[in-house]
Amino acid sequence: MTPLVAILMGSKSDWPVLETGAKVLDTLKVPYEVRVLSAHRAPDALADYVKGAEKRGIEVIIAAAGGAAHLPGVAAAHTILPVLGVPIATSSFQGMDSLLSIVQMPSGIPVGTVAVGKAGPVNAALLAAEILGGKHPEVREAVRRYRENLTKEALAHPDPREAA
Amino acid sequence: MTPLVAILMGSKSDWPVLETGAKVLDTLKVPYEVRVLSAHRAPDALADYVKGAEKRGIEVIIAAAGGAAHLPGVAAAHTILPVLGVPIATSSFQGMDSLLSIVQMPSGIPVGTVAVGKAGPVNAALLAAEILGGKHPEVREAVRRYRENLTKEALAHPDPREAA
Amino acid sequence: MTPLVAILMGSKSDWPVLETGAKVLDTLKVPYEVRVLSAHRAPDALADYVKGAEKRGIEVIIAAAGGAAHLPGVAAAHTILPVLGVPIATSSFQGMDSLLSIVQMPSGIPVGTVAVGKAGPVNAALLAAEILGGKHPEVREAVRRYRENLTKEALAHPDPREAA
Amino acid sequence: MTPLVAILMGSKSDWPVLETGAKVLDTLKVPYEVRVLSAHRAPDALADYVKGAEKRGIEVIIAAAGGAAHLPGVAAAHTILPVLGVPIATSSFQGMDSLLSIVQMPSGIPVGTVAVGKAGPVNAALLAAEILGGKHPEVREAVRRYRENLTKEALAHPDPREAA
Amino acid sequence: MTPLVAILMGSKSDWPVLETGAKVLDTLKVPYEVRVLSAHRAPDALADYVKGAEKRGIEVIIAAAGGAAHLPGVAAAHTILPVLGVPIATSSFQGMDSLLSIVQMPSGIPVGTVAVGKAGPVNAALLAAEILGGKHPEVREAVRRYRENLTKEALAHPDPREAA
């Protein structure tokens, strides 16, 4: 299947963080591709990749980065596909640097930013699927089932003192 | 035209902040509706509105809020449409409270967050249009022209010391 | 005994944090109930529960949450019982996100917020008991004895270098 | 009428901030008294006042302070009445100092903290009234009407572009 | 020897942090006493102790606290002896709460604040000794020797790659 989502990260070491998001896309049967592409160490390759994404059928780009986290913003500068940014927690400022570097984009070049922490990659994947849902009804229904399951699970054990 | 985007805010006083985003949607010829709906003062009306949005043809929800900015997250809890959050700057913590209350959503319920400050409403509108672009080619082309104009303007005056 | 206090949390995993507060209520012989109710994953169930709390005899609601911690504020939006918010520390921003999402409530919908950290759940329980004390003299006296014990213990070992 | 609420502040200059809260109590017909009492410049007078509050019929104490905002915590140390803390915004750290000095109380001595900013004094008054509502049915009903009005007003003008 | 310095802390658990400061006073042969005295759990005992300190010969008070760290400020409110505040690091906000609660004292009641972290207790002890040095020449000379040793040690190993 042609990938609809591209998951980009600056370094291979970011993969364990992003893998939880990829698994959500697997669950929702959304085809995706994954690339290590650095805004700083390989800016031209990143630009080429992102510029070609729309033609290759990519509909949403998820980009994760930490510190002076330029990857999502630089990707957004080269495309008019929706770009979602995942701020990766850093050892120094707990991801506040990553968050501000991603979310405070200037007027004209948006990045839809999700949470620092475990929820971030999962929610980037879900938001990508919600976006795809507008055009792909089967993805919308997959998201609907995912949400219904979430609600069921949330209501399954109303008393936290019960055995698991 | 049936609105494709809903712009929600907690209070009428937020409108001047959000109006710049609405104007971007006007420019891009994206039909939208605007509602004052408080997550705190009128939670049931908000829930009803958001639950009915998908059936009424809304494809993207933009929600703006400040302080303990629950509006985007509460909206997201009631829909599987993509929800974009606009953190409004506050007098106390400059919008850091708004930003964290919007972006740090828990796993399962995403909100795509844009910048605190002037760029926020503009970029929420552009991101909504980029999302719509996947299904509505005329919106995609409108975004493409918008971006090309941005680039042209950015390059028009390379020397800032020249007269405007 | 009919519960006078409801302790709410968004996820079962929050229970170990809140259990210290429940134990304080045990000590003070204040009857309470405990519920896992998510503002995001099960918003309707939360609304139903909170709307019915007053009639069922609940007099104070304690709600704990982390990150974009909407639970206390959403609970407060559905009741005029006093709601106390417990910000749970997060791995990313140490609970600053939780604190601001809970304490910065807009005009009209108050949440009485306690500390991030170990003291939070204990103090939410004590504050609930102090509130109940206005109507229930035996709770007031239980709080009085609790406080007197605290003072005694604080004065028992004036020199920290002595053996415990 | 015997005052049920005491509104304390460290300096006369805090009154304009707190007056909005006092007006809410007026609206709700909750009798209150107001005192300037400094935790730092007049600690003994503060201790005497707070120790005598319960016997004099005070049921809730609201204490506002800024900077190293000790007033609410010191008041709480001298009473088992519920104490609500209002962090006043400061010119230096926008009230972050006030907020942390009030909300981070140690285990055993709770202060229910409300927002930094305009909503703080209003919400402290409302929370005090919600607390009183447990014992004083007419205050509960006054709060109920207040909340119903809030909801009505919030829904009165769904379109912010309409003339006021 | 009559103690010249009082080292106060809110809880016995703070002693390991403060012990490094006490050892500096031992090295400088400055007599001191140590007390656990809580501004919140035993405010009257604290007030009594501090009010009597000047007459009992105490010349400098060191007070350490964490979170809503009121101990140094409350001590300062009851004496005109110099009070030095040691902000203890907290698990939640790394001591930023402690620092702001101690250093942002209002006009009229000073607390001389030292660092959050390991250097804090040591420097509080040294500053106390520098203060005592104005009246007690033997303390001044002890501080002078301490400083000269610091400088010698700092210069002893100019190349960090050498074996220790």
Add this chain to the structure above:
Amino acid sequence: MTPLVAILMGSKSDWPVLETGAKVLDTLKVPYEVRVLSAHRAPDALADYVKGAEKRGIEVIIAAAGGAAHLPGVAAAHTILPVLGVPIATSSFQGMDSLLSIVQMPSGIPVGTVAVGKAGPVNAALLAAEILGGKHPEVREAVRRYRENLTKEALAHPDPREAA
């Protein structure tokens, strides 16, 4: 009269901030001198001045600075007189940079830090006077009267609604 206190600042433009502290010393009849001495632009002159301070009769040094506020720490590096640091509010980080640059001194070289904001210079002057009070009984009594006046004023108008 020989100055007992030296008030140092990095730039003439800091004088309006520090003048309130100087006036407190005037009130307490503590002789002082004032110098503009930059840790960065004139480091040798600063070192010479501070090294000679003790012999010239200075007993306490007050140093104010903003931003990367090195003046108090560099002064402290050249003397064993007590050094008090006044963090000046900055336009960028509201004095958080100044505060951390002054208070987080390393082990061995203490700076007693006071508040960012209006209270800072006043409290540095009062703390200097409290320090001098150990050796100079007339200064101690002047501080005692100052404090008694503060208390009187704080109690003079218990109701903030009264006309001034």
Add this chain to the structure above:
Amino acid sequence: MTPLVAILMGSKSDWPVLETGAKVLDTLKVPYEVRVLSAHRAPDALADYVKGAEKRGIEVIIAAAGGAAHLPGVAAAHTILPVLGVPIATSSFQGMDSLLSIVQMPSGIPVGTVAVGKAGPVNAALLAAEILGGKHPEVREAVRRYRENLTKEALAHPDPREAA
């Protein structure tokens, strides 16, 4: 004269901030050129410009940006000339976003960052001149004279109370 320094900014509106730095280069007789080049709105033009800078004789690049301030980092990704970053203060987070987005660059692509605030552009220009000084003796001597003048001015008026 061939420019040795390039001053880049994302928007013409940044020029008033950067002009003070350009004036320092004028004073030091360092030839420079100025360009408006956006990392987000015109990324290809920026890449082309920066890639060609070394060959055209540029020896140091100064890049200023605010918010998600990617300009300095993106410039650094395209050159091995030294890049100096000037974080521009923002209305929302006072430049903390700009600072972290510039200074927290990943390993391999350095940006030498200067202060947020008035000192930033001046110091970027001086640091550029200090860098040029290694190869251009006349620039080194110009910096030396500039520094000597700074010291002279700093020492000219030791008493801030004197008339200007």
Add this chain to the structure above:
Amino acid sequence: MTPLVAILMGSKSDWPVLETGAKVLDTLKVPYEVRVLSAHRAPDALADYVKGAEKRGIEVIIAAAGGAAHLPGVAAAHTILPVLGVPIATSSFQGMDSLLSIVQMPSGIPVGTVAVGKAGPVNAALLAAEILGGKHPEVREAVRRYRENLTKEALAHPDPREAA
């Protein structure tokens, strides 16, 4: 070979942090020297060392420090060589104190600051080499090869799911 770069640190315990930067200089064949020199414990030795650096052939100074990190700024005050500051992460404020103490230098005395965290020392070394590259062509070419290798490595494994 005469050292071209001086790496300074306040304490031997900083060496493990800085060693990664030194190794980069080794790779680039840039000769350097390393010194432990404290701005606070041995200010005169620091001043002497830095004042003599230019004559001894040093062309760039790298200075690392944590907390109230004065070393880079004090070094910069004594030389017109370019000074690069490396903020060392602290246990209390994660290096935010170090960062602000280094980067917020006043007008006239620049310090080029690099990242808090692992990238800091590496990037200080690379920036030093980029600076040296203006005058020493072999260093420029070494940096060019280093960068080309970075890019190659960044592109070597585009799919993070592949075995390493």
